[in-house]
Amino acid sequence: MDAAGRFARYLASHRLKMTRSRRAILEEILSIRGHFTADDLLDHFRRRGREVAPATLYRTLARLVEAGLVHRIDMAKGQARYEPMFGRHHHDHMICLRCGKIIEFENREIERIQAAVCRRKKFRLLEHTHQLRGHCAGCSRTGAAARSAFASGGIDVRSPGRNPS
Amino acid sequence: MDAAGRFARYLASHRLKMTRSRRAILEEILSIRGHFTADDLLDHFRRRGREVAPATLYRTLARLVEAGLVHRIDMAKGQARYEPMFGRHHHDHMICLRCGKIIEFENREIERIQAAVCRRKKFRLLEHTHQLRGHCAGCSRTGAAARSAFASGGIDVRSPGRNPS
């Protein structure tokens, strides 16, 4: 069954309605190739004139996640990323701390060991996050660049020597 | 070298000073057995009369993390958790979605495969997060309890049938 059909089924089984906004959001996501943020979508709609209120978008994203059609990637700080999961199997992510690029990886062996660990501790696994953060091939080659889109913006920790006081 | 010594060394090498607040915070953390939040510490100090400003605590935690003496666990939502890392080796976490308990696990095999995956993609790994979320042994036994300390508090998604309109 296609994505729209699955969403419709999910909605019906929860006594929810297929509205214009929900349809538009799903369609927009279907047309996206990679990862996106809530803000990305908001911008898309704003530019196309067909504005969708933030509250509505967030609500719909939550339902899509619950329906298993979209996956949310919680970043350590800043906005969450989302990615369509239509007909894809589970995978985890490497995140470049310089350019923000997200690289997917999947490894059955890790998943298997992970399940075994849970069994051993009698832990009922419902979901997991496995994020590898560092520098992607391109960014570790160049010295220091492409920092703009993903500045760390840590706490007020000015390095000594350039204190303006 | 002990924790205080290591912190002193870290501070010195960064032209930072060992102040009363920093000493107090480190000591307090040393006396804690498990995981804690910034708020836990703030409360401790408030109760003991020796108040420390939130900004100062957050700044010091950041330095302790940078010094490798403390580890921060970024939760999907809500406050971050911290844990002392004095003389401990790396481990990851299972988080109970019902009672909030954090169970540690470590698995060299997973780490090894993880490193191999990075090598294959030419990704320079700097840090990682591997969180398994689900129900701990105790919570999966009982039907539904201990939900108070860790309520999910999701978005405005009222189940149909109890809409007050």
Added chain:
DNA sequence: GAAAAATTGATAATCATTCTCAATTGCGAG
């Protein structure tokens, strides 16, 4: 088509964390 139920959007609220900046403290040099 009317009533019932769910949805939307504008707006305010959350809330952990970070920023600002003036007042204070730590510490090496003299």
Added chain:
DNA sequence: CTCGCAATTGAGAATGATTATCAATTTTTC
């Protein structure tokens, strides 16, 4: 010990992504 500069602190404001409110609107049902 005392200066003086750089680092630190604290009070309070700011941030910013997300969530809550609630009246107005749309969908579905009868």
